[in-house]
Amino acid sequence: xxxxxxxxxxxxxxxxxxxxxxxxxxxxxxxxxxxxxxxxxxxxxxxxxxxxxxxxxxxxxxxxxxxxxxxxxxxxxxxxxxxxxxxxxxxxxxxxxxxxxxxxxxxxxxxxxxxxxxxxxxxxxxxxxxxxxxxxxxxxxxxxxxxxxxxxxxxxxxxxxxxxxxxxxxxxxxxxxxxxxxxxxxxxxxxxxxxxxxxxxxxxxxxxxxxxxxxxxxxxxxxxxxxxxxxx
Numbered sequence: 001x002x003x004x005x006x007x008x009x010x011x012x013x014x015x016x017x018x019x020x021x022x023x024x025x026x027x028x029x030x031x032x033x034x035x036x037x038x039x040x041x042x043x044x045x046x047x048x049x050x051x052x053x054x055x056x057x058x059x060x061x062x063x064x065x066x067x068x069x070x071x072x073x074x075x076x077x078x079x080x081x082x083x084x085x086x087x088x089x090x091x092x093x094x095x096x097x098x099x100x101x102x103x104x105x106x107x108x109x110x111x112x113x114x115x116x117x118x119x120x121x122x123x124x125x126x127x128x129x130x131x132x133x134x135x136x137x138x139x140x141x142x143x144x145x146x147x148x149x150x151x152x153x154x155x156x157x158x159x160x161x162x163x164x165x166x167x168x169x170x171x172x173x174x175x176x177x178x179x180x181x182x183x184x185x186x187x188x189x190x191x192x193x194x195x196x197x198x199x200x201x202x203x204x205x206x207x208x209x210x211x212x213x214x215x216x217x218x219x220x221x222x223x224x225x226x227x228x229x230x231x232x
Contacts, residue, residue, distance in 0.1 A: 002044045007066050008033050011046075014164070020051065027051040028160045036060065040097075041104025048161055055115045059161055060100070063108030067166050070191050072109035074099035074173040075158045075183070077116040080123060088203040089130070095196050099173050102194075110165070112158050119143070120152030138210045150215060155179060159186035175217045193218075 003011070015030030032047040038060075046059040065071050076099065082092035096111070103109030118126025125146055132142035140150040162170065169189040172180060173196045180190055197219060200208050211217040 001064055002035070002042065003033070003061060003064055003066055007064075011066075011165070018051075018164075028057060028157055028164065030164055038100070038104070040100035043100075043104070046161075046165070048164070050157065057115055057157060057161065058113040059165065060111040060113065061108075061165070062103050062106065062110070065108050065110055065165055065167055067168060068108060069168045071167050071170050072103055072106055072173060072194060073162065073167070073170040074103065074109075074111045074196070075114065075155060075179060076111060077114045077119065077153055080117060081126075088201055089133075090204055090207055091198040094198040098196055098198065102173070110162075110167070110170075112161055114153075114155075114157055116153045119150070120154070121146070121148050138214070139207055140210055140214045151178065153182075155182040156186050159183055159188045162188055175211075175219060177216055177218060 011030045011033060018027075018029040020027035028048040028050050030046055031049045034045055036043045036045040041062055044061045046061060048057040048059065049055075050057065074096075076092075076096050079087075079090060079092035081087040082090045083096055086093055099111055103111060117123045118129065121129070121143065125148070128146055129139065129142035132145055133139060137145065143150050143152075169191045170183075171192040171194055172183070172190055173194045174180065175195055175197060180193065184190055195218065208219070212219045
């Protein structure tokens, strides 16, 4: 059972009526909601629109999350090369699939899909960063050489989406402490963290090592062992 029909109608009405006060950096509202059977289980898809830049974002909802606490949530930023094409340079697609599979087996949960390609630097700059990585720079160095921070993402949109769905608190599926801190800064109550750890492959070992050593991602002992013999 997903979000009941009466609540769906309420969320759509709230989306139609929603106006952010002041001048927020991001303001998203519910625009459409439909059932979405998937290979990972029964989901509903909620389409959000950013009222300021008109970018679309999505929530894939399993079970009834309305007014619920401790809802398992994966906040996933768009990765065209990984999610759609299956790039081995990152672990994005594997984390997305793992999250959908795990949440699909739980009583309830949400996968938020945010349009923040390339850690927020956009697709063109992401490919420019790949070019630099092909020349020997790591992912942090590449972003910095292009004039960006290592991670330009902002999770205010995700917080707003969760608030729009009336989620009271979440257990977040992530290895990234910065994501936890940013969501909390935007008012989301986080009751726990669920690791989403994907074993390294031959191509993405340096990328995962950089996430662990330079960006503070929390990787377990097994992953440490897997990466320990790779030259730095």
